Amino acid sequence: MIKVLFNGAELSFDAPVTVYDACASVAPVSREFIAAKVNGNVVGMTHLIEADAEISLLSFADAEGAKVFRHTASHVLAEAVKTLYPTAKLTIGPAIDEGFYYDFDITPALTPDDLPAIEAEMKKIIKANAKLERFTLPREEAIAFMEERDEPYKVELIRDLPEDAVISFYKQGEFVDLCAGPHLFSTGAIKAFKLTSCTGAYWRGDSTKKMLCRVYGTAFPNKDALKAHLEQIEEARKRDHNKIGRELGFFTTVDTVGQGLPIMLPKGSRVIQLLQRWIEDEEQRRGYLLTKTPLMGKREFFKISGHWDHYLDGMFVIGDPYDETKECFALRPMTCPFQYQVFLNKKRSYRELPMRLGETSTLFRNEDSGEMHGLIRVRQFTISEGHLVLRPDQLAEEFKGCLELARYCLETLGLWEDCTFRFSQWDPNNTSKYEGTPEQWDEAQAVMGELLDDLLGRENYTIGIDEAAFYGPKLDIQCKNVFGKEDTIVTIQIDMLLAKKFGMEYVDRDNSMTTPYIIHRTSMGCYERTLALLLEKYAGALPLWLSPNQVTVIPVSTAFNDYADKVRQTLADAGLRVEADLGTDTMKYKIRAAQLEKTPYIVIVGENEMNSESVSVRARVEGEGGVMSLCDFKAKLLSEVAEKKR
RNA sequence: GCUGGUGUGGCGCAGGGGUAGCGCAAUUGAUUCGUAAUCAAUAGGCCAUGGGUUCAAAUCCCAUCACCAGCUCCA
Numbered sequence: 221m222i223k224v225l226f227n228g229a230e231l232s233f234d235a236p237v238t239v240y241d242a243c244a245s246v247a248p249v250s251r252e253f254i255a256a257k258v259n260g261n262v263v264g265m266t267h268l269i270e271a272d273a274e275i276s277l278l279s280f281a282d283a284e285g286a287k288v289f290r291h292t293a294s295h296v297l298a299e300a301v302k303t304l305y306p307t308a309k310l311t312i313g314p315a316i317d318e319g320f321y322y323d324f325d326i327t328p329a330l331t332p333d334d335l336p337a338i339e340a341e342m343k344k345i346i347k348a349n350a351k352l353e354r355f356t357l358p359r360e361e362a363i364a365f366m367e368e369r370d371e372p373y374k375v376e377l378i379r380d381l382p383e384d385a386v387i388s389f390y391k392q393g394e395f396v397d398l399c400a401g402p403h404l405f406s407t408g409a410i411k412a413f414k415l416t417s418c419t420g421a422y423w424r425g426d427s428t429k430k431m432l433c434r435v436y437g438t439a440f441p442n443k444d445a446l447k448a449h450l451e452q453i454e455e456a457r458k459r460d461h462n463k464i465g466r467e468l469g470f471f472t473t474v475d476t477v478g479q480g481l482p483i484m485l486p487k488g489s490r491v492i493q494l495l496q497r498w499i500e501d502e503e504q505r506r507g508y509l510l511t512k513t514p515l516m517g518k519r520e521f522f523k524i525s526g527h528w529d530h531y532l533d534g535m536f537v538i539g540d541p542y543d544e545t546k547e548c549f550a551l552r553p554m555t556c557p558f559q560y561q562v563f564l565n566k567k568r569s570y571r572e573l574p575m576r577l578g579e580t581s582t583l584f585r586n587e588d589s590g591e592m593h594g595l596i597r598v599r600q601f602t603i604s605e606g607h608l609v610l611r612p613d614q615l616a617e618e619f620k621g622c623l624e625l626a627r628y629c630l631e632t633l634g635l636w637e638d639c640t641f642r643f644s645q646w647d648p649n650n651t652s653k654y655e656g657t658p659e660q661w662d663e664a665q666a667v668m669g670e671l672l673d674d675l676l677g678r679e680n681y682t683i684g685i686d687e688a689a690f691y692g693p694k695l696d697i698q699c700k701n702v703f704g705k706e707d708t709i710v711t712i713q714i715d716m717l718l719a720k721k722f723g724m725e726y727v728d729r730d731n732s733m734t735t736p737y738i739i740h741r742t743s744m745g746c747y748e749r750t751l752a753l754l755l756e757k758y759a760g761a762l763p764l765w766l767s768p769n770q771v772t773v774i775p776v777s778t779a780f781n782d783y784a785d786k787v788r789q790t791l792a793d794a795g796l797r798v799e800a801d802l803g804t805d806t807m808k809y810k811i812r813a814a815q816l817e818k819t820p821y822i823v824i825v826g827e828n829e830m831n832s833e834s835v836s837v838r839a840r841v842e843g844e845g846g847v848m849s850l851c852d853f854k855a856k857l858l859s860e861v862a863e864k865k866r
Numbered sequence: 867g868c869u870g871g872u873g874u875g876g877c878g879c880a881g882g883g884g885u886a887g888c889g890c891a892a893u894u895g896a897u898u899c900g901u902a903a904u905c906a907a908u909a910g911g912c913c914a915u916g917g918g919u920u921c922a923a924a925u926c927c928c929a930u931c932a933c934c935a936g937c938u939c940c941a
Binding site for chain 2: 329330331332416417418419420421422425426427431432433434436462466467473474475476478479534583585587588589590591592593596597598601603687696707708709710711742745746748749774775776777778779780804805806807808809811812813815816822824826828836838845
């Protein structure tokens, strides 16, 4: 007797029963349900229930259901490619957040031009509506089966499965693929799909292994949903900082200057200046001491810090790094060893701690040529850097302070809601990348883990193995960009190794020399990256307090240029960033131009305004405009700027 | 670094072995206007750079550089 719990009903069966039949015994199963959860495991509708179970059904609206749906779509893609290119070798093809992909070993590599033909073949397969049938084979038979089909990658995958693993295959028509499943009942359910791109991807994500050809696609149960999704991607593309940042004149790049070296135009420079002044003042308020340290140092200096052993590939070296008889320098990729010299300047007492050092620090990192992206990944960047030198008993309180500062900064910018946390740890199986002993790492990670559990709660952060800095574990605050890709915006790190390397000590209460803890942290991250994320968040229409130009004054005709200029001067004298368009173009044209620039406030002045010392305000945000006295308008702007209103 | 794609006036594009084109922007006139585009004229390009093939290359081939998507790596 098998007991099945479904939708609150308790069913019982004499013999094993499929999920579908079990559910259908209660009521007809709606076609929207495409998979099920049995005792917490996602399975297909034809899964055989052989023991007591609790069932819930999954539709495309469930993330797990969508994964099943798109995974089947990836099998359809694989069948289509095998049909059109019989010599292509299958590898893997999972569902991902917004779609699916499949990696093929195929020569020559597929290009975007090949996708329409593959899509056409996929349509045939979907129309044929073949059932997906699961079967299993013992290990050796499974290997022989895939060897016979000349699928070496599949053979490799099977060999790497644990001894006790069930090796399952899915068959649709003539196409068979090694796959854990689950899948849709048949291919016909895939009513709408699109292949979106094809690119290279390393076998098993390992850059020493062969580069395969990855085809990305997405699939939906109906055409409208697909259309909506593609339109949403189009919209996101319009917010891409790399597009609007250039169009709106925030930054540019120049071939002859070099990769990853953006030129900040006046608007971008202004925003970064505003951010920098804000952060420096805020840090001063929070007890930070300002430092200014060299942008480069000698080879021997970086040998002490460990950068020479662990980070040389990432550094710009001036001189021959291997000729020990000649002087050799490197541009700094990190601020730590330089800022430590401030502490080392004289003998320190425990009374001086915590010592909070802050610096607007420009760094240079020799990223591989393919890594650069707009303002997100560059080779020279400036961060709100800081190091806190601490007694052990101060660690928790100061770590909390760093997190609070980061939160204040990101909340003010409006980015906090897009952030997630990652506890970045070392990889105990890859110790050569890191300084220090397993004991030191265990201690640092234990201390940090406790802090994070306490401050964030274990459920609110993920763990990233092999994501640590070479000298210690990190809390990385990850911010999603407009395409949903994550990048680190703020990092808070605990370092117990570099302090020792540089011989940092303080005289403790009991007169003993003690090595301090150090927190590395940024308060707002890198200015270039933050600007990029802000441009995307606000689609170029930055909040008033960060707008490079806050007001554009437009006279209805040149007869009112004098008054327009007076308005401009009044606002400028109050510290506002304001332009007056006194040219001879028509008013409508000027308004249009100011709107394209995403100016927060457009002020129109004519005879009425001149006579009453007022302004007609057209605001970017609806409902904020109208006619008001010049004095009131000025006060309104100043208060909005002070509030850092979004 | 790897795979693929793309480089034509400031921007967006068309063209394509034999006088380099369009729209927007710019400049100069005219226009003086009340909340999303006034009219006209003018100017602006070694078709990314360097090699080749050819009687002839922006166009075909090779290399380099830059940009884009993704992989790998990272803030």
